[in-house]
Amino acid sequence: MDCATATAQTACFVPDALSVDVEDYFHVEAFADRIRPDSWEQYPSRVVDNTRRVLDLFARAEVKGTFFILGWVAERFPHLVREIQAAGHELGCHSYLHQCIWRLTPEQFRSDTRRALAAICDAGGVEVTGYRAPTFSVVSGTLWALEILAEEGLRYDSSVFPVRHDVYGMPSAPRSAFCWDLGGNCRLPELPMSTVRLFNGNLPVGGGGYLRLLPMAYTSWGQKRARAEGMPFQLYLHPWEIDPEQPRLQGRWKSKLRHYRNLHLMESRIESLLVRGRFKPLENVLAASGEAHTLPLVAGQYASGSSVAAWA
Ligand SMILES: [Zn+2]
Numbered sequence: 001m002d003c004a005t006a007t008a009q010t011a012c013f014v015p016d017a018l019s020v021d022v023e024d025y026f027h028v029e030a031f032a033d034r035i036r037p038d039s040w041e042q043y044p045s046r047v048v049d050n051t052r053r054v055l056d057l058f059a060r061a062e063v064k065g066t067f068f069i070l071g072w073v074a075e076r077f078p079h080l081v082r083e084i085q086a087a088g089h090e091l092g093c094h095s096y097l098h099q100c101i102w103r104l105t106p107e108q109f110r111s112d113t114r115r116a117l118a119a120i121c122d123a124g125g126v127e128v129t130g131y132r133a134p135t136f137s138v139v140s141g142t143l144w145a146l147e148i149l150a151e152e153g154l155r156y157d158s159s160v161f162p163v164r165h166d167v168y169g170m171p172s173a174p175r176s177a178f179c180w181d182l183g184g185n186c187r188l189p190e191l192p193m194s195t196v197r198l199f200n201g202n203l204p205v206g207g208g209g210y211l212r213l214l215p216m217a218y219t220s221w222g223q224k225r226a227r228a229e230g231m232p233f234q235l236y237l238h239p240w241e242i243d244p245e246q247p248r249l250q251g252r253w254k255s256k257l258r259h260y261r262n263l264h265l266m267e268s269r270i271e272s273l274l275v276r277g278r279f280k281p282l283e284n285v286l287a288a289s290g291e292a293h294t295l296p297l298v299a300g301q302y303a304s305g306s307s308v309a310a311w312a
Pocket residue numbers: 021023094098133134135
């Protein structure tokens with residue numbers, strides 16, 4: 001894609017977005033330097049039980065969300081994909097092998113995406129239209145991946161975090177829903193992760209480590225700010241984040257801090273956010289977003305972050 005010609009479309013809408021990245025505790029980027037995919041089979045899987053707990057949590061709150069499923073998980077536990085689908089949630093794709101896009105060639109990315117879509121669609125028996133990149137790895141240098149997603153039949157992406165961060169981030173991207181203009185009348189809607197605007201910068205909020213590691217008051221504040229700005233608040237989580245009993249892995253101290261801290265608090269925090277929000281699957285949030293106005297974007301605006309928010 002020629003990023004210099006990319007345009008974005010922003011919009012205001014009411015519903016909040018709810019998403020789950022369905023992966024196991026040993027798939028995460030925090031331990032990827034020590035645990036390679038060819039050793040994943042050695043680890044006792046907990047993703048089925050943990051995802052069922054998430055399903056129960058959502059059922060109690062009477063909310064539906066989008067489950068971005070790792071293809072590796074869908075292939076091994078197709079019944080779990082069917083359980084998610086039968087409960088009325090949207091099925092999405094979280095890649096096959098959880099590799100950050102910046103480590104892949106376009107050919108490898110296309111192959112990984114195809115394999116994941118085949119596994120999830122075969123298991124669920126429905127079309128998958130949404131994509132969440134591992135570790136929010138749609139950044140300035142990987143925008144080529146969006147064109148491949150569209151070519152492979154995906155109809156929206158939710159992988160952009162408009163923040164500065166030590167690993168990911170696109171700090172100048174729009175903070176609310178927009179469309180990537182891929183050229184030739186092809187557009188790919190994007191629902192970015194939630195941020196709070198403060199002192200000319202964006203702070204990440206809404207899930208994962210930001211919800212577990214920071215005081216709950218911060219996330220509650222972010223939820224209220226999103227409402228006041230007329231933006232969706234996107235709550236996201238991983239099934240392993242509500243599993244304090246998961247096996248402890250060896251890793252760098254920062255990785256262990258990010259992964260294990262406050263696991264015991266996560267479920268109750270999610271529960272309290274669910275009752276205060278108006279959560280919907282992402283396809284519903286994007287459908288409600290409308291087409292308010294168009295914002296021209298320039299490739300240089302999307303410089304990745306480097307040093308802020310290195311703790312989550
Ligand atoms: Zn992930």
